Amino acid sequence: MAKEMEAEELKSSLERGDSLFMLDVRTPEEYADWRIEGVLNVPINDLDTQLAQLPKNREIVTICARGNRSQLAADFLTKAGYQVKSLRGGMVAWNTVYNTVHVPLQLDGKGQVFQMRRLGKGCISYLIVSEGEALVVDPSCRTEKFLEVAKENDAKITHVADTHQHADHVSGARLLAETTGASLYLNPLEEYLFSDFKPIEDGASVTVGNVSIRFIHAPGHTRGSTVFQIGDQALLTGDILFVEGVGRPDLRDKAQDFAEELYSTYQKRLNSQSDDLVVFPAHYGSQVKVQLNQPISATLGELKKRIGLFNVTKDEFISYVTSNIPPRPPNTQYIVKINRGEIDCDPLQAERLEEGPNRCAVSVTR
Numbered sequence: 001m002a003k004e005m006e007a008e009e010l011k012s013s014l015e016r017g018d019s020l021f022m023l024d025v026r027t028p029e030e031y032a033d034w035r036i037e038g039v040l041n042v043p044i045n046d047l048d049t050q051l052a053q054l055p056k057n058r059e060i061v062t063i064c065a066r067g068n069r070s071q072l073a074a075d076f077l078t079k080a081g082y083q084v085k086s087l088r089g090g091m092v093a094w095n096t097v098y099n100t101v102h103v104p105l106q107l108d109g110k111g112q113v114f115q116m117r118r119l120g121k122g123c124i125s126y127l128i129v130s131e132g133e134a135l136v137v138d139p140s141c142r143t144e145k146f147l148e149v150a151k152e153n154d155a156k157i158t159h160v161a162d163t164h165q166h167a168d169h170v171s172g173a174r175l176l177a178e179t180t181g182a183s184l185y186l187n188p189l190e191e192y193l194f195s196d197f198k199p200i201e202d203g204a205s206v207t208v209g210n211v212s213i214r215f216i217h218a219p220g221h222t223r224g225s226t227v228f229q230i231g232d233q234a235l236l237t238g239d240i241l242f243v244e245g246v247g248r249p250d251l252r253d254k255a256q257d258f259a260e261e262l263y264s265t266y267q268k269r270l271n272s273q274s275d276d277l278v279v280f281p282a283h284y285g286s287q288v289k290v291q292l293n294q295p296i297s298a299t300l301g302e303l304k305k306r307i308g309l310f311n312v313t314k315d316e317f318i319s320y321v322t323s324n325i326p327p328r329p330p331n332t333q334y335i336v337k338i339n340r341g342e343i344d345c346d347p348l349q350a351e352r353l354e355e356g357p358n359r360c361a362v363s364v365t366r
């Protein structure tokens with residue numbers, strides 16, 4: 001039987017820049033829907049006729065949904081003389097892998113910010129560290145990932161917050177706060193069915209070590225969406241503003257109303273901010289090319305130009321946003337029920353519910 005490669009091992013290999021050849025053996029439909037960037041797709045049933053596309057002098061990693069077809073493909077290719085490993089657990093395992101980068105912000109030596117990207121899902125979390133304290137923003141249920149990065153930076157997680165009530169992944173905020181004893185910050189406008197958290201209030205600040213984070217209410221993706229401003233340097237925009245587009249307004253079934261709120265957020269809350277502020281979103285879509293050693297970000301000024309929806313009329317904005325909504329992420333309603341506290345969830349169930357690509361943004365391609 002051909003050898004296997006763990007998802008973490010694949011990530012480390014990509015971070016090192018190893019010369020791996022990734023081969024996705026799922027159907028073209030599965031590949032088109034959700035994939036690792038830079039892989040070649042040859043469905044397993046076509047492999048025997050496509051061998052000429054595969055290198056003999058590089059290690060090949062075969063990939064499928066859960067690691068079964070990729071194992072069969074790896075066995076076949078090993079017999080044909082190739083160096084092959086199968087990605088154990090497939091895309092589902094890849095969905096749990098994080099790549100962490102340091103964000104080079106000028107915080108006057110007061111603290112550090114880390115961007116933690118969940119490569120398979122396009123979800124982004126942040127860790128802000130200062131004076132031995134850490135705030136984690138938008139964590140997943142894989143709480144050990146955040147504990148690891150905090151420990152590496154000699155910090156204790158003292159604060160945990162979500163920028164909004166997520167619909168595409170199970171929030172780990174409550175679990176992480178319980179595990180660490182940290183203060184949990186959520187926006188009560190999201191209608192949580194539990195109350196053991198501190199309310200996020202518009203204009204209020206929270207201090208982590210020597211770093212101040214200000215809350216700016218920014219509805220439109222959800223009612224309680226909040227932008228977190230880090231000092232005078234950066235905005236964590238949640239799902240309101242991405243490097244490739246704007247937040248989708250439809251996940252609470254009121255796309256027209258929410259698009260109006262989103263327009264108002266752009267006009268009243270973001271347009272007046274300094275163009276030099278660096279925007280860090282909570283997600284990225286498949287069109288964003290991720291450099292494994294570079295944060296995903298852009299200045300607000302760059303995004304105003306790139307996205308072109310800051311200076312249009314209200315009608316134009318609503319019309320564009322509501323007519324370019326992507327398909328919904330799988331299991332949205334069930335995930336929202338978990339995140340509002342209606343249903344309990346364990347991390348293993350979360351992994352199954354979260355299969356599939358990120359679809360949080362209305363992309364702007366014009």
Ligand SMILES: [Fe+2]
Pocket residue numbers: 164165166167168221239360
């Ligand atoms: Fe969201």
